[in-house]
Amino acid sequence: MATDEQSMQDAPAPENERSPSPVPPPPVAAAPGPRATALQKLYGDAITHVLKTCSYNNFASCFPTPAKEVPDSLRHLHEQFTDRLGASMRINFEQILAERNVVPSLNELDGLIEDAKKRKAKAEEEANGEPVQAPVPPHSLPAQQLYLSHLAPSLSQQSLSLQTRQEDLQAENAEILQRVLQQRKEIEDLVKGLENVVVDLDQSAAALKPEDIEELVNEAREVDEDMRTKS
Structure with missing residues (x-):
């Protein structure tokens, strides 16, 4: 205990006492949507609550002798401890967000929900007050229709590419024909x-x-x- 008191005595005392400030939500690389923003705010509030729970009084109760003999040094130590704890939790949270691809996934979920709302509103508008017919669940569709629906974008792109190539060949053939007729x-x-x-x-x-x-x-x-x- 004497060693702890001596090390705390040697530590520089801060000029002004301050309480732990609230921890802001961790920044992310991608622009967060509503759900990602809510998740960040929830975690930021949780960190703030944890740091407030670890107040100076609770911290000082664990070290009664230094709190009595060198309160300024102990308060400075408490500030360093809470700052490092908050920074560590923020860094770990950022790593989890990046490794699990959380923000893009939540943004994609927001997009799906928004698209579903638009589809529902459009169906209600087209129904003209009549009951809206529920869409056919995808799992109940036949296999042929399912794989054709998945292949449709790719086939459409290939068809467009072939059509463009055919038009280019037709233009090239027309030019060659004109040259042949001129030579003839x-x-x-x-x-x-x-x-x-x-x-x-x-x-x-x-x-x-x-x-x-x-x-x-x-x-x-x-x-x-x-x-x-x-x-």
């Missing part, structure tokens, strides 16, 4: 031009006299012989 037209124009040249040559040949043809043949032979001689 150019070939037809070229063939027509060659045919006109052949017709002109035939007409020129028909217009020549036999002696003119013989003269041209002789000139061609002479030119050929001259070229061979020079080479």
Whole structure:
């Protein structure tokens, strides 16, 4: 006990005495919804209640001698103890929230409940005052309808992707067809031009006299012989 009294005597005494402040709810990374907020507030209130229960008077009753001899040091020790206890509980709570994915799960539950309320309100509005027909429970549906309902979003996405791909291929094929038609037209124009040249040559040949043809043949032979001689 003398050792405890000596250590408490050496501890610095605070200038002003203060009581434990309420512990705020622990922060979370995701934006909490109504239920997550209520859970955080509930835990924050619980921590505050625990720390208030561990008041200085209750704490001092466990250490009567230091409370009498060095009350300031004991009060400072009590403040440190409550601060560390509150911080430890907040850290543990934050770890549990993160490990168990609590906030996103509660937010998802809020979304499901809100969606159910909207569906109910819509059904009542469409009923026009008549009794609302209860929806068919999912567990009573046949297996084929259940797995088709699960596959519908994926199949719809695949169908949309295939339709987009088909439209792209059709546009590409139309462009290729235009190029082929253009090339075919150019070939037809070229063939027509060659045919006109052949017709002109035939007409020129028909217009020549036999002696003119013989003269041209002789000139061609002479030119050929001259070229061979020079080479």
